[in-house]
Amino acid sequence: MARYDILIIDSYDSFTFNLVALLQSLSFYPRITVISSEALLPSCLPQSILPAFLAYFDAIIIGPGPGTPEHQDADMGGIPRVWATIEQSHASLGIPPPLVIGVCLGFQWMLLSSGHRVLRLPKPRHGLISILDLTDAGKSDMYTGLADKDIECVRYHSLYVAFNPQLANDIIPLAWTRDRDENNNKILMAARHRVRPFWAVQYHPESICSQYGSEIFENIFSIAESHILGRRQFITEKLHDGLADSSHALQAYLSSQSHSHHMLNDRRSTSITDKMQEKKRSLHQRTIQLPDTLDMLDFVPNLCQRLFTSVGPLTLLDSAAAPGKWTYIGSASEHTRNFTYCLPDDFMTEITGKNKCTKTFKVNGIKDVWDILAQTMDFEIDYIATDDSNRKSTSDYIKHISAKDSPSYPSFYGGLVGYVSYEAGVVDNLGIGIDKESKASVPDINLTLYERTLAIDLEHKLVFLHTIESENSFDDDAEWMLKCESQISLLVNPLSEQAEFNHDHRVKAKKNFTSITQPDGEHYRAKIEQAQEYLASGDSYELCVTDQTSIKETVSPGTTMLSDWAFYKHMRRLNPAPYSCFYHTSTNTLIGMSPERFLSWDDNRQTCELRPIKGTVKNDRHTTIESATARLNTPKERAENLMIVDLIRHDLAQFCQSVTVTKLMGVEVYKTVYQLVSVIRGTQYLDNVSGIDVLRGCLPPGSMTGAPKRRSVELLQQLESHRRRGVYSGVSGYWSVLGYGDWSVVIRSAYSLLNNTDDNEREWRIGAGGAITALSDCDEEWDEMKVKLQSALQSFCI
Numbered sequence: 001m002a003r004y005d006i007l008i009i010d011s012y013d014s015f016t017f018n019l020v021a022l023l024q025s026l027s028f029y030p031r032i033t034v035i036s037s038e039a040l041l042p043s044c045l046p047q048s049i050l051p052a053f054l055a056y057f058d059a060i061i062i063g064p065g066p067g068t069p070e071h072q073d074a075d076m077g078g079i080p081r082v083w084a085t086i087e088q089s090h091a092s093l094g095i096p097p098p099l100v101i102g103v104c105l106g107f108q109w110m111l112l113s114s115g116h117r118v119l120r121l122p123k124p125r126h127g128l129i130s131i132l133d134l135t136d137a138g139k140s141d142m143y144t145g146l147a148d149k150d151i152e153c154v155r156y157h158s159l160y161v162a163f164n165p166q167l168a169n170d171i172i173p174l175a176w177t178r179d180r181d182e183n184n185n186k187i188l189m190a191a192r193h194r195v196r197p198f199w200a201v202q203y204h205p206e207s208i209c210s211q212y213g214s215e216i217f218e219n220i221f222s223i224a225e226s227h228i229l230g231r232r233q234f235i236t237e238k239l240h241d242g243l244a245d246s247s248h249a250l251q252a253y254l255s256s257q258s259h260s261h262h263m264l265n266d267r268r269s270t271s272i273t274d275k276m277q278e279k280k281r282s283l284h285q286r287t288i289q290l291p292d293t294l295d296m297l298d299f300v301p302n303l304c305q306r307l308f309t310s311v312g313p314l315t316l317l318d319s320a321a322a323p324g325k326w327t328y329i330g331s332a333s334e335h336t337r338n339f340t341y342c343l344p345d346d347f348m349t350e351i352t353g354k355n356k357c358t359k360t361f362k363v364n365g366i367k368d369v370w371d372i373l374a375q376t377m378d379f380e381i382d383y384i385a386t387d388d389s390n391r392k393s394t395s396d397y398i399k400h401i402s403a404k405d406s407p408s409y410p411s412f413y414g415g416l417v418g419y420v421s422y423e424a425g426v427v428d429n430l431g432i433g434i435d436k437e438s439k440a441s442v443p444d445i446n447l448t449l450y451e452r453t454l455a456i457d458l459e460h461k462l463v464f465l466h467t468i469e470s471e472n473s474f475d476d477d478a479e480w481m482l483k484c485e486s487q488i489s490l491l492v493n494p495l496s497e498q499a500e501f502n503h504d505h506r507v508k509a510k511k512n513f514t515s516i517t518q519p520d521g522e523h524y525r526a527k528i529e530q531a532q533e534y535l536a537s538g539d540s541y542e543l544c545v546t547d548q549t550s551i552k553e554t555v556s557p558g559t560t561m562l563s564d565w566a567f568y569k570h571m572r573r574l575n576p577a578p579y580s581c582f583y584h585t586s587t588n589t590l591i592g593m594s595p596e597r598f599l600s601w602d603d604n605r606q607t608c609e610l611r612p613i614k615g616t617v618k619n620d621r622h623t624t625i626e627s628a629t630a631r632l633n634t635p636k637e638r639a640e641n642l643m644i645v646d647l648i649r650h651d652l653a654q655f656c657q658s659v660t661v662t663k664l665m666g667v668e669v670y671k672t673v674y675q676l677v678s679v680i681r682g683t684q685y686l687d688n689v690s691g692i693d694v695l696r697g698c699l700p701p702g703s704m705t706g707a708p709k710r711r712s713v714e715l716l717q718q719l720e721s722h723r724r725r726g727v728y729s730g731v732s733g734y735w736s737v738l739g740y741g742d743w744s745v746v747i748r749s750a751y752s753l754l755n756n757t758d759d760n761e762r763e764w765r766i767g768a769g770g771a772i773t774a775l776s777d778c779d780e781e782w783d784e785m786k787v788k789l790q791s792a793l794q795s796f797c798i
C-alpha cells in the first residue's frame, strides 16, 4: 500500500491519540496530522484554503467527542464545514471525496447528515463492553476475516442513531449490538455509505478493551485503496493548476504560528528541556547500612526529628506502606531555594535559606514559571563520588544502577520537590481559565530545590546521603554528611547514652481544632444528579465530583512546624500510605496520605508509568480481599477504571511512541479501602520530550477529572461552583537530577491555607470525591466520598 496522509479531527481532547496510536500500528505506516475541530473554524482556517487543505489528505477521521452532533458550533467546531466542502468540491470540481471514517460522535454526525435521527439512549453506555452482531454486508466488508469472532467492543455513548430503514438506502448497516436496549431495539454499531468511501463506527475501536481495531482499519483502507489512489491521481493531474493558488496560501498557513498552536501534535513544550546555560556540578554519595533488626516504620520519623533539630528544616516523601519502597528526605541549608507561584499572579517568589531572602520574578503566565523552574535544574552532574572516594562519570553510574542484576538504587538524588495544584494543570495544559476573583488559598506551585538529601531503602535497610556540590559548599556538605551519619548511628545504637536524648517532648504539641465544616449530603447528591444529567446528554462519560471540608485551628505563633509534625506522625499511624508526605513552609503545610501514584519516569531509559486508581470499596472488618474483588469486578467499577485507562493512554501517547497497559484493573489493599488499580507505561519518548514535559502535559490527573478531560473539567468547574480545588487533586513529588521523577495524586490529604489575616487562627482543607458514571448510585457515592474523607479527617479528632 502507498503511504497515506491521514487527518484526524479531535473534538475536545477525546481519546484522539489512542486513535493515532492505533493507526500508527497499521502495516502501511500512515503520516498522521491531528487538528482540533475548533481549529477548523473559519476564524482559524480561511475558506479560501480549505479545499486545498482537504485535498492534501487521503483520509479524514472524524473522532469521538462530548456533546451532540446537533449542536453544530458548540460541539462540532468546523466539522460541518469540512463535510460541506468535501461535498462542494465533489459537485463543482469533480474532486472525489477522501476516505472518511467516523468514530462515535463522528459516526453520529455522518448518519445525522444522511437524514437519520440522533436520540438519547435510555441508559448511557460509558466504558461498557458489548459483543458485535455482524451483518452479512459487514462480514465481507470492514469485518472481513472476523466473521466467526465474538468481537468485543467498548462503547462510550449517551446518544445513538435511530436508524431508519425507510430512508433512501444509501447507508448499509455493518454491525449491531447483540444485546437489546430497554425498548427491545438493537443499536447500530457500524455502517458504510453505499457508494462513497465513508465508514463509521459507534463504538471505540481504539479502546484498550476493544478487539480487532487494527484489522478493521486495515480492511477499510484496503477496500478504499483504489479510490484513494484514483483520487490522488485526479488531484495531481487535473486539479494541480486549479489548486495551485490556494496551495501557496496553504503552505503559509501550515507554517504559521497560529496554526501550530491549534495542532495538538505541537502542544508539547520543549523549552523546559533546553539546557540554557549548562553548568557542571558533582554529586557526592555515602551509604550507611542499618541493622537488620531495625523497625523502619519508626526509624523514619525518629530520624526526621533528629535531623530537624540538628541540621534544620526538611521535607519528607515517605513510603509509609506497601508498595512504596523508598523514603526520601530533603534537607534545607542556607542556600536552599523555595519557589512559589499563585494563579493568576504576574510574579513568582523565590525564598532562600533560613534568613528568608526573598526575590520575585516577573512572569507572564504559568508557562514562564515552568521555564524559570527548568533553569534551576539547568546543570549537569558530571561525576558521582561514592563512599570510597571512587569517582564514576554520570553515564557510567547510570549504566551501573540500571543494570538488570544491580541491587536497587534510589531515584531521588536531589532536585525539585513539592506540589502543583489542580488549577495549575487546568490553566497550563487545558487552556481553561479559572475564576479570577477566587484567590489561591494555597500556592499553585510550591517547589523547593534540595541539594542535600537522604534516600532510605526500606527493604534493604540502607541510607544513601547525597549532596550536590556547588561553589564553596564542599566543606559544609561534608559536615552535613557527618552530622547525618552521627544522628543515624545514635538512633540505631540503643546502647549509646546519647540515644536517651529524646526529642518527643518538643513535638507533642496538641492541636486545637475549633470547628469543622463538612460537605452537605443534599448538596452533594444534587451535584451527582447534575453530573448524571451531563452524562445522559453526552457531554461527559465520567466526572470525578469532589467537595471540601474545612477545619479551623487556633495556633500559637511560632509552633506550627512542631505541632504539624506531631500531627503528621499521628496521621501516618492511623492511615499509612505509600505516598505519604510532609511539607512545611513558612506559609503553609501539606500532610499527604495518598495511595495513588500519578506518574514516575526514568529519562535515561525513556520510560514513564502512570498508576490510576478508580474503583473503591471500604476496607472494614466485614470485607475480605475476596469479597472486595467480587464487588470491584462488576461492569460499573471496571467501566470507571477503563475510562481512565483510555484517557491516560491518550494523554501519554502525545509524548511516547509506545504506550502499553501492563496491569489492567488489579485489586490493591490499603488501610481504609480496597482499590482497583491499572498501570500504563510509556516508552520511547518522542523528540525533545523528557519526564517533566510528560508531567506538565498530563496534568491535571485524569483520575481526578473524568473523561474526556477538557470538557469534563469545564463541567466540574460549574458543578463545584468555580471553587478552587487547590493542592487537592493536584500532584506532589520530585523532579530529580539524574533524570528521574515520581509524583502522586494529592488525595486523602490535608493542607493548611495561606494565612493572610489572623496569626492565631488558620484553616485546613481536606478534599474528597469520587468518579460518577451513569451507573452510579447517589447514596453509594455519598458514602464512598465519606469513607475517603474519613481516611484523612479521622486524624483531626485528637
Ligand SMILES: C=C(O[C@@H]1C=C(C(=O)O)C=C[C@H]1O)C(=O)O
Residues within 6 Å of the ligand: 544, 546, 596, 613, 614, 615, 616, 703, 704, 745, 747, 748, 767, 768, 769, 770, 771, 788
Ligand atoms: C477523588 C478521590 O479519589 C479518586 C477517585 C477514586 C474513585 O472514584 O474510586 C479513586 C481514587 C482517586 O483517583 C478522593 O480520594 O478524594
Ligand SMILES: NC(=O)CC[C@H](N)C(=O)O
Residues within 6 Å of the ligand: 063, 064, 065, 066, 067, 068, 103, 104, 105, 106, 156, 157, 158, 159, 160, 537, 538, 539
Ligand atoms: N464517544 C463519543 O464520541 C460520544 C458521542 C456523544 N457525545 C454521545 O455521548 O453519544
